[in-house]
Amino acid sequence: MKLTDTKNIMVYVETADKAPVNCALEALGKASEIASSRGEEVIAVLIGKDLERATDLSIQAGADKVIIVDRDCNQVEAYRSILLEVIKKYKPSVVMAGATPLGKDLTPVLAMRFESGCAVDVIDIKITDDKFVMTCPVYGGTVLNDIVIKESPIVMTIRSGAFSKVIDSSRKGEIIKEDISVPESTLLTKVLEAVKEIGEQVNLEEAEVIVSGGRGMGSKENFELVKKLADVCGGVVGATRPAIEDEWVPRSHQVGQSGKIVSPKLYIACGISGATQHLSGMVGSEYIVAINKDEDAPIFDVADVGIVGDAIKVVPLLIEEIKKIKAM
Amino acid sequence: MEILVCIKQVPDDSVEINLNSSTGKPNLEGVTQIVNAFDTYALEMATRLKEKVGGEITVVSIGDESVKNSLKNCLAVGGDRAFLVKDDSESLDPKSVSKFLIKAKEDIEANLGKKFDIIFCGKEATDYALGQVGLLVADELSLPVVTNVVDIETEGESAKIRQETEDGYNILEASLPCVVTVQKPNYEPRYPTIKTKMAARKKTIDELQPAEKPENTVEVVRVFEPVKRSAGVKIKTETAEEAVEQAIKLMTEAKVF
Ligand SMILES: Cc1cc2nc3c(=O)[nH]c(=O)nc-3n(C[C@H](O)[C@H](O)[C@H](O)COP(=O)(O)OP(=O)(O)OC[C@H]3O[C@@H](n4cnc5c(N)ncnc54)[C@H](O)[C@@H]3O)c2cc1C
Numbered sequence: 001m002k003l004t005d006t007k008n009i010m011v012y013v014e015t016a017d018k019a020p021v022n023c024a025l026e027a028l029g030k031a032s033e034i035a036s037s038r039g040e041e042v043i044a045v046l047i048g049k050d051l052e053r054a055t056d057l058s059i060q061a062g063a064d065k066v067i068i069v070d071r072d073c074n075q076v077e078a079y080r081s082i083l084l085e086v087i088k089k090y091k092p093s094v095v096m097a098g099a100t101p102l103g104k105d106l107t108p109v110l111a112m113r114f115e116s117g118c119a120v121d122v123i124d125i126k127i128t129d130d131k132f133v134m135t136c137p138v139y140g141g142t143v144l145n146d147i148v149i150k151e152s153p154i155v156m157t158i159r160s161g162a163f164s165k166v167i168d169s170s171r172k173g174e175i176i177k178e179d180i181s182v183p184e185s186t187l188l189t190k191v192l193e194a195v196k197e198i199g200e201q202v203n204l205e206e207a208e209v210i211v212s213g214g215r216g217m218g219s220k221e222n223f224e225l226v227k228k229l230a231d232v233c234g235g236v237v238g239a240t241r242p243a244i245e246d247e248w249v250p251r252s253h254q255v256g257q258s259g260k261i262v263s264p265k266l267y268i269a270c271g272i273s274g275a276t277q278h279l280s281g282m283v284g285s286e287y288i289v290a291i292n293k294d295e296d297a298p299i300f301d302v303a304d305v306g307i308v309g310d311a312i313k314v315v316p317l318l319i320e321e322i323k324k325i326k327a328m
Numbered sequence: 329m330e331i332l333v334c335i336k337q338v339p340d341d342s343v344e345i346n347l348n349s350s351t352g353k354p355n356l357e358g359v360t361q362i363v364n365a366f367d368t369y370a371l372e373m374a375t376r377l378k379e380k381v382g383g384e385i386t387v388v389s390i391g392d393e394s395v396k397n398s399l400k401n402c403l404a405v406g407g408d409r410a411f412l413v414k415d416d417s418e419s420l421d422p423k424s425v426s427k428f429l430i431k432a433k434e435d436i437e438a439n440l441g442k443k444f445d446i447i448f449c450g451k452e453a454t455d456y457a458l459g460q461v462g463l464l465v466a467d468e469l470s471l472p473v474v475t476n477v478v479d480i481e482t483e484g485e486s487a488k489i490r491q492e493t494e495d496g497y498n499i500l501e502a503s504l505p506c507v508v509t510v511q512k513p514n515y516e517p518r519y520p521t522i523k524t525k526m527a528a529r530k531k532t533i534d535e536l537q538p539a540e541k542p543e544n545t546v547e548v549v550r551v552f553e554p555v556k557r558s559a560g561v562k563i564k565t566e567t568a569e570e571a572v573e574q575a576i577k578l579m580t581e582a583k584v585f
Contacts, residue, residue: 101475104475108460109463109464118458121457137554141554142345142346142554143553149547150546189500189502191499194493195496196496201495276341287584295562301559304578305563307572308563309568310568318575318576321576322585325576
């Protein structure tokens with residue numbers, strides 16, 4: 001089905017524990033900037049229960065209209081069929097979602113249903129000759145592609161941290177309730193169990209300081225040093241995939257291509273080689289400190305300060321020094 | 329269990345790919361072509377399933393003659409037969425790939441006289457990381473699809489699938505046939521043995537005709553490199569104490585604390 005006469009930017013605002021996920025709010029900010037330059041509107045779509053706070057935040061982050069579909073969903077197919085209906089009715093020329101697992105599950109099919117295409121992990125958007133030019137990382141972020149999509153709606157997922165969230169509590173918006181049912185026939189899978197693994201929730205995307213450890217930390221015991229350093233810095237713990245596979249920390253701490261994309265003010269990498277799959281998750285950090293015993297480790301190519309040395313010796317000293325600074 | 333595993337040949341992901349400034353394209357010269365990591369996880373998961381419940385694994389890919397080598401590697405680690413959809417395009421968009429795979433699936437089914445119960449894909453390819461193909465194939469065929477799969481069991485006509493989520497996991501049920509896209513499970517793909525390699529080398533890989541290419545809706549208008557971070561100061565001193573002292577000084581100057 002082709003959509004004609006399209007206008008406005010629609011943002012699907014995914015929620016977790018009734019709050020909007022960060023990258024959806026970031027998407028709203030960018031959408032608002034673009035829409036206002038084109039005299040268009042930003043339409044946020046929220047699906048779920050008890051979404052008052054999420055509605056307010058969506059408006060404050062840039063939505064002119066919020067469409068609320070008050071329905072408890074736990075299947076991707078349900079979200080997808082609701083969004084299909086909303087898109088058919090409101091005919092946006094652009095549909096954005098955060099580049100989360102759900103966003104990435106929804107968007108390709110939405111695009112396909114409207115005979116359009118889908119840009120993935122968008123990190124920049126420019127309007128050139130009235131065209132949306134989207135920048136997407138390829139080859140683990142070492143190369144960037146600018147792409148255009150020739151049909152409407154242009155569908156995309158926005159990478160976390162690519163745009164900044166602007167919360168303006170004075171913004172006003174219109175709230176619209178839509179009652180959309182999900183046909184049984186579209187539900188092809190059944191969720192038997194949804195398990196949140198115990199262990200603290202880490203919000204790597206919003207952290208200002210991240211201290212990450214890699215295989216070079218050598219053992220679970222030594223990895224405690226990474227946690228201590230994160231503590232004294234007031235930051236959170238990140239890790240590379242090997243550190244996770246060895247179960248030194250839970251998977252939610254993984255930074256990189258198949259983990260979280262982060263952009264803290266300070267990133268300290270301890271015993272991390274700097275493989276592209278890790279780098280692509282953390283090169284957006286403002287200031288990078290790396291500790292590695294191999295002076296040729298690729299992590300040093302991106303580090304503002306690189307310490308060539310044994311992390312097991314260096315990290316405890318750093319902890320002491322930073323404690324002193326923090327005590328001042 | 330009749331299993332179809334879709335694989336993509338990609339440049340070795342342990343090599344950093346940069347732009348070739350004279351061609352304006354990613355410089356892939358001298359980079360070995362390998363099976364996409366997530367597809368190797370998919371093949372391993374499929375092989376483990378086959379070992380448990382019986383059946384056969386068909387591996388399919390799209391590309392030029394060189395992809396046959398990757399397919400042979402798959403035959404050495406679990407695949408029973410392999411097909412190549414012959415296409416020389418430099419790259420295809422996910423829509424074309426899914427159309428090609430659907431036609432291939434139908435052609436192979438007609439050829440074998442059997443229907444596939446499960447289609448395995450990797451969750452994404454390490455080159456473009458789009459993660460769309462499995463979803464599009466399933467949607468077009470109106471089949472259930474589960475992404476980020478780390479484990480699968482089958483029982484009669486249905487599959488119990490463990491899906492990794494951001495904060496844990498889901499257990500989902502889907503009726504067969506279904507499509508799964510595989511995330512890194514907590515095991516590594518097996519290595520071929522000399523014997524399995526030899527056996528794989530002897531097998532022929534049949535070619536299939538591609539489907540009609542749909543109109544491309546996505547166009548790459550520019551390829552470029554991100555602004556490189558420049559390496560800062562590298563501290564190499566006799567003692568760790570000296571190194572830390574210098575590092576702290578630089579960090580304080582940069583006002584990171
Ligand atoms: C499809 C795919 C997706 C991936 N996704 C991710 C991802 O999201 N995130 C991720 O991190 N990885 C990912 N990887 C893995 C990635 O390729 C690397 O294997 C990984 O990042 C390496 O982790 P590491 O630096 O901890 O370990 P290694 O590469 O083994 O490096 C350890 C480093 O520690 C140094 N070292 C050793 N001992 C010490 C010491 N005492 N003091 C100081 N330094 C020491 C060594 O010199 C070395 O440089 C992915 C891989 C694939 C194929």
